[in-house]
Amino acid sequence: MDSAEQMWWKTNIKKWCKELRFISIGFTTAQPIECLASQLQARMDQGLATPFESRDVKRRIDPKAGWHGCETVVALAYPLPYSSFPQEGEGVMARSAVGEDYHHFMNLQIDRLVEIMASNDWPGTSRRQVDTGPLVERAFALRAGIGWIGRNQHLIIPGYGSFVALALLLLDRELEPDHPHIPNQCGTCQRCVQACPAQILGKDMFASKHCVSYLTQSKEVLTPEERQRLGLRLFGCDTCQEACPHNEQRLEQEQTNLSPTSLGRGVDLLETLNLTKGEFQRRFKATAAGWRGKGVLQRNAFLALRNLHDERCEIWLAEREKDQSVPPIITPYIENLVR
Numbered sequence: 001m002d003s004a005e006q007m008w009w010k011t012n013i014k015k016w017c018k019e020l021r022f023i024s025i026g027f028t029t030a031q032p033i034e035c036l037a038s039q040l041q042a043r044m045d046q047g048l049a050t051p052f053e054s055r056d057v058k059r060r061i062d063p064k065a066g067w068h069g070c071e072t073v074v075a076l077a078y079p080l081p082y083s084s085f086p087q088e089g090e091g092v093m094a095r096s097a098v099g100e101d102y103h104h105f106m107n108l109q110i111d112r113l114v115e116i117m118a119s120n121d122w123p124g125t126s127r128r129q130v131d132t133g134p135l136v137e138r139a140f141a142l143r144a145g146i147g148w149i150g151r152n153q154h155l156i157i158p159g160y161g162s163f164v165a166l167a168l169l170l171l172d173r174e175l176e177p178d179h180p181h182i183p184n185q186c187g188t189c190q191r192c193v194q195a196c197p198a199q200i201l202g203k204d205m206f207a208s209k210h211c212v213s214y215l216t217q218s219k220e221v222l223t224p225e226e227r228q229r230l231g232l233r234l235f236g237c238d239t240c241q242e243a244c245p246h247n248e249q250r251l252e253q254e255q256t257n258l259s260p261t262s263l264g265r266g267v268d269l270l271e272t273l274n275l276t277k278g279e280f281q282r283r284f285k286a287t288a289a290g291w292r293g294k295g296v297l298q299r300n301a302f303l304a305l306r307n308l309h310d311e312r313c314e315i316w317l318a319e320r321e322k323d324q325s326v327p328p329i330i331t332p333y334i335e336n337l338v339r
Contacts, residue, residue, distance in 0.1 A: 024077040026144025030070040032062035048207040054134035074169040075141035082254045086266030094236025097289040098263045102165040124173040137166040145180035152192035152240035161247035195243035212237040235289040272301035295329040
């Protein structure tokens with residue numbers, strides 16, 4: 001493509017993305033982000049990475065390692081839906097875990113984008129990644145100029161904040177990269193550092209394996225300290241983002257725009273503990289929390305009731321210990337746990 005054709009495609013892809021309600025779009029090259037390699041390897045060597053992270057560093061930093069034909073990376077950000085805050089005593093779902101699974105929804109939006117491109121005679125092919133692939137999406141979004149990576153490890157988009165889902169669209173044609181420089185605007189702010197329940201922010205190395213969001217999804221047996229850190233969280237953790245001043249406007253808008261049909265992040269803990277397979281399929285399977293299965297949600301509900309010192313937990317446990325019907329994932333937490 002000559003420069004005029006590249007500019008036509010860039011301009012229109014951005015226009016089509018805006019029409020599909022993506023709030024930020026940026027273009028970067030398929031060159032590897034070499035400066036990340038040593039950091040990623042060090043985190044793995046020190047046991048700070050989660051099992052969800054690919055151990056193939058090359059595939060995490062180099063788009064061509066997964067697809068040799070890649071020439072351009074388009075970073076996309078889509079806003080998470082507004083949702084109401086939980087009521088007292090309810091379990092807490094992160095904003096990314098309520099409503100339609102953002103992986104599914106963003107794939108549909110990217111499908112629509114690709115269809116529009118094809119209808120306008122896009123000359124190449126594409127691939128995409130929505131959260132579950134190896135590439136470090138925040139790093140490519142940073143290089144594409146759509147935001148900066150805050151002290152809370154989230155991509156923060158100027159004028160909007162960090163409550164977004166990210167995706168990458170990989171193209172096999174070279175398009176001129178964007179070169180905006182968005183400086184880190186965290187300054188000396190320490191709100192997220194102080195708010196983090198795991199106290200892992202502001203360190204030289206980010207210990208993602210100790211992040212409470214990861215703990216709510218882990219099937220490993222949690223330590224007594226980790227169980228306490230969960231608080232009433234059932235899936236994910238928004239604490240560091242809620243503390244961020246760059247999210248204040250978004251949080252105010254969220255409260256202003258709530259309606260009786262708005263999504264709720266509060267979940268009844270006892271109902272969750274008693275989930276049947278059918279109820280799980282109906283209530284959670286189509287959300288971003290569904291992929292981990294009902295057992296993890298039940299375990300987290302059990303631990304949340306414990307953290308509340310809710311007597312219903314003891315009654316529930318006594319009834320099920322009699323007929324040995326305690327879910328296996330909860331069994332390790334019955335003994336040696338302060339009641």
